[in-house]
Amino acid sequence: MRVVAEEILRIENLHVTVEGTSILKGVNLTIHRGEIHAIMGRNGAGKSTLANVVMGHPAYVITEGSIFYRGQPLEELAVFERARAGMFLSFQYPAVIPGVQVGTFLKKAVTSVRDEAPKGRAFRKELTAAMEQLSMDKSFLSRYVNDGFSGGEKKRLEILQMLLLKPNLALLDETDSGLDIDALRIVAKGINEVAVDSACLIITHYQRLLDLVKPDYVHAMINGAIVQTGGPELALELEDRGYDWLDVTA
Amino acid sequence: MNYQQMAIPPRSEHLWRYTPWPRIHPTVTDEVPKADEVIFSLEGGDAFEAVAPTDHSYDDIARAFLQAAGGSSSRLIINESSEPVHINARASGHVAVGHLELEIKGSAVVFIHISGEPEWVGLHITGTIHPNAQLSFGFINELDSNTKFLRCEDWMIERDAELEHATLSVGGFRCKSDLRSTLNGTGASIRQSVTVNAIGARHEDQHVEIHHLHGRTNSDLVMNSACAGSSHFIGTGLLTIAEGANKSDASQVFRNLLLSEKARAEAIPELEVLADDVSAAHGAASAPVDKNQMHYLMSRGLSPEESQAMIVNGFLLNAFSNLTNKFLIEEMRTRLTVHLECELKR
Incomplete structure (x- = not known):
């Protein structure tokens, strides 16, 4: 008997505007636990909008359609409740929080999501292991969140958070941008670890991350809608042929 | 000139524009009420050297008033101290005034914690940092929330001496501080931070x-305030570089975080540069809490209240980022964090 994995995210006919401009125009997407989906598309296609609207960014207005997380309508959940329910967004441009040390921030985030303060010794061990996996020096913990970080350091901190928060749904918005090949391998290792037991949506421009994190499904997004879905071979084809062949408006 | 001979300064003067003298005077301006003493004590119970009040003639009305009001008058001379020196300044009665003179001849870390519940407190600190000496100085205002507070400081920083000066102001109802430092010798430097949480x-x-x-002198001032409720914060700075004080480097940054629609903040840095070969910069900004910072923290499971508290905490702590002494930074961070945690629980 085939066991159907739990449905984590279901997006139905999603239409979204930002400051009155229509960005998403009828997106449909379902992701189950254990699946890795990748969305590829040109700049401005609506990929990051999709990730941000799922996470509840207040700038985006849903004008039509629905999003369900583990069967529950998402509009019922505030941003922090989504995080506590197991949703995670790795930001393309993570915010800088001056004066807030990374160590303090991580402990607070873990406490909020797990609904209890982590035990000191066990947490230190867990944190050390995750940081070693990402080749992060302990001095990171005393730095201010993303303040003066290089692009690669910001992305590593995002993945570190993902490893500690152990989400059911991981949304990764251009996590590969700004990374050199060594850093990309390290980050990909972290994503693969989390992806085993969660649903994962990777937003990217390039094939290179998908060489290291094998997607089950690849979607091409054009002008605010998913126009083609396929397996990993679609990513190779998009890399090779670009998007014009899928763009009916071109 | 003594206080009774002085004219009330007009509001057109930079110093008195936002908190005119009648608003900070304890009663009516032609009165000099009998003041109780602010009691200074060293943590551990050591006594200060009591000294006669200074007969210095002041041009400034606030200093002249504090001199006329009397109160306590103490002096502390530190030749060298490996451990931080904690001074408790305890105010009581209706009107309390204290004068403290500090003389630093070596390396020292000094904290002053002022507390108490009088209606009005005045404090005048004068300090001399001798050539080649270093002082890291933290001032923590934890006065009662109904107290009016007038604070004046005058620091003389001699050749190759350093002053790191941090203020954390979380107490008092109406507070006016006038902090003046003079870099009085080549190589003298000051790094100063002011952190205010106005609720x-x-x-x-x-x-x-x-x-x-003098030439080759350095200064760096950072002033951060967070204003909630209907609070009003005013930060004014005056930076002067005298003729011939070449190769000097000076900067002032004022940042205000506005946490409610009724909160107000003014940030007014001023420069007077009379030397040719100097580096001098100033900047000021007032803004509400950044929405992207809020969203980022909430996306990590922090509630809106927790997110704002973390941003405010970080913003205020960041004012200490120009300091280098670990005792000073740690003490100021701890005091601020405890204060904000208590405030969050209220």
Whole structure:
């Protein structure tokens, strides 16, 4: 008997505007636990909008359609409740929080999501292991969140958070941008670890991350809608042929 | 000139524009009420050297008033101290005034914690940092939330001496501080930070003057305030670089975080540069909490209240980022964090 994995995210006919401009125009997407989906598309296609609207960014207005997380309508959940329910967004441009040390921030985030303060010794061990996996020096913990970080350091901190928060749904918005090949391998290792037991949506421009994190499904997004879905071979084809062949408006 | 001979300064003067003298005087301006003493004690119980009140003639009305009001008068001379020195300044009665003279001849870390519940407190600190000496100085205002507070400081920083000066102001109802430092020798430097958390209807006016009299002197001022409720914060700075004080480097940055629609903040840095070959910069900004910062923290499971508290905490702590002494930074961070945690629980 085939066991159907739990449905984590279901997006139905999603239409979204930002400051009155229509960005998403009828997106449909379902992701189950254990699946890795990748969305590829040109700049401005609506990929990051999709990730941000799922996470509840207040700038985006849903004008039509629905999003369900583990069967529950998402509009019922505030941003922090989504995080506590197991949703995670790795930001393309993570915010800088001056004066807030990374160590303090991580402990607070873990406490909020797990609904209890982590035990000191066990947490230190867990944190050390995750940081070693990402080749992060302990001095990171005393730095201010993303303040003066290089692009690669910001992305590593995002993945570190993902490893500690152990989400059911991981949304990764251009996590590969700004990374050199060594850093990309390290980050990909972290994503693969989390992806085993969660649903994962990777937003990217390039094939290179998908060489290291094998997607089950690849979607091409054009002008605010998913126009083609396929397996990993679609990513190779998009890399090779670009998007014009899928763009009916071109 | 004594206080009774002085004219009330007009509001057109930079220093008195936002908190005019009648608003910070304890009663009516032609009165000099009998003041109780602010009691200074060293943690551990050691006594200060009591000294006769200074007969210095002041041009400034606030200093002249504090002199006329009397109160306590103490002096502390530190030749060298490996451990931080904690001074408790305890105010009581209706009107309390204290004068403290500090003389630093070596390396020292000094904290002053002022507390108490009088209606009005005045404090005048004068300090001399001798050539080649270093002082890291933290001032923590934890006065009762109904107290009016007038604070004046005058620092003389001699050749190759360093002053690190941090203020954390979380107490008092109406506070005016006038902090003046003079870089009085080549190689003298000051790094100064002011952190203010204004809640309720608090009115806080911080005026900082730094005077570069000699060449190759350095100053760095950071002033951060967070204003909630209907509070009003005023930060004014006056930075002067005298003629011939070449190769001096000076900067002032004022940042205000506005946490409610009724909160107000003014940030007014001023420069007077009379030397040719110097580096001098100033900047000021007032803004509400950044929405992207809020969203980022909430996306990590922090509630809106927790997110704002973390941003405010970080913003205020960041004012200490120009300091280098670990005792000073740690103490100021701890005091601020405890204060904000208590505030969050209220």
